[in-house]
Amino acid sequence: MQVLNRTLAAVTVLFVLSACTTNTTPSPNATATRAAAPAPTATQTAPAPTPQPATPAILAATTLAEATPSATPALASTPSAAPTACAAKATPAQTEGPYYLANPPAKDSLVEPGMAGTRVTLRGRVFDLQCRPIAGAKVDVWQADAAGAYDLKGYRLRGVTTADAVGAYSMATIRPGLYPGRTSHIHVKVWLPNGKTLTTQVYFPGVAANNTDGIYDAALLAAMSQAADGSEIAELNFFVAP
Ligand SMILES: [Fe+2]
Known part of the structure; x- marks a missing residue:
């Protein structure tokens, strides 16, 4: 019996030792796992460069964002440069007088064959007050x-022309003669x-x-x-607030 007990005890000891040995085996594995833990650290280190390229990307976006507003004033400066190049003061209005006839014919020359008078082309451009055509x-x-003398029965020396894409208009005509109380003038309506x-x-x-009829305005010369x-x-630009 004692031999049997000793044998059992020995087996038990061996089993325990074996179990302990088996338990210690995972230890290195755990160590390996812990050792692997730094790997993430390395992985965490690795992403560090990733944010670096991301940073230039953000900077690039900022650069674009900054470039956009700077481009806007550049665009805005284009139309603002125009008023510097031309007066943005509104063309003075004047009396229509008693001789206007509605619905004149569309034409760019009022000159008719045999018509007396010095040939003159009235031309210019039509702008708003920011000098945009x-x-x-x-x-x-x-x-x-x-x-x-005015033609009050027909449309001689009456006509309407249309400004082009840059606001330019042109009407061929003659120098108007004087009539009592007025200096030489051409009536215009800008529609x-x-x-x-x-x-x-x-x-x-x-x-x-000039200067004696009480209507003349040197701004309209x-x-x-x-x-x-x-x-x-004869060139005159018209500046009209839309
Ligand atoms: Fe007149």
Whole structure:
């Protein structure tokens, strides 16, 4: 019996030792696991470079964001440069007078064969007060003939032309003659596409009767030059608040 007990005890000891040995085996595994733990640390270290490239990406976005506003003023400065290049003061309105006839014919020359008078082309551009061209504006012109008489029965020396894409208009005509109480002038109505209208007049420099009719306005003096064919060019821009 004692031999049997000793044998059992020995087996038990061996089993325990074996179990302990088996238990210690995972230990290295656990160590390996712990050893693997630093790996994530290395992994955590690894992402560090990732944010670095991300940072330039953010900077790039910031750069774009900064570039956009800086581009906006650049665009805004383009139209703002225009008023510097031309006066943005509204063209003065003037009386329509008693001789306007509605619904004039569309034309860019009022000159008719055999018509007396010095040939002159009234031209210029139509702008808003920021000096942006008003394409499609109608420039309605009527005037006296070389003898100072208006056609009150028809549309001689009456017509309407349309400003082009840059607001430019042109009407070939003659120098209007003087009639009692007035200096030489051409009547104009500028019809904007939105329906707003400017009624005014255009004057010629060097006319003796200027400043004596109580209506003349030096702000409406045309700038005179000579065309290649020897005819006159009278230039005046119209500035109208839409
Ligand atoms: Fe008149």
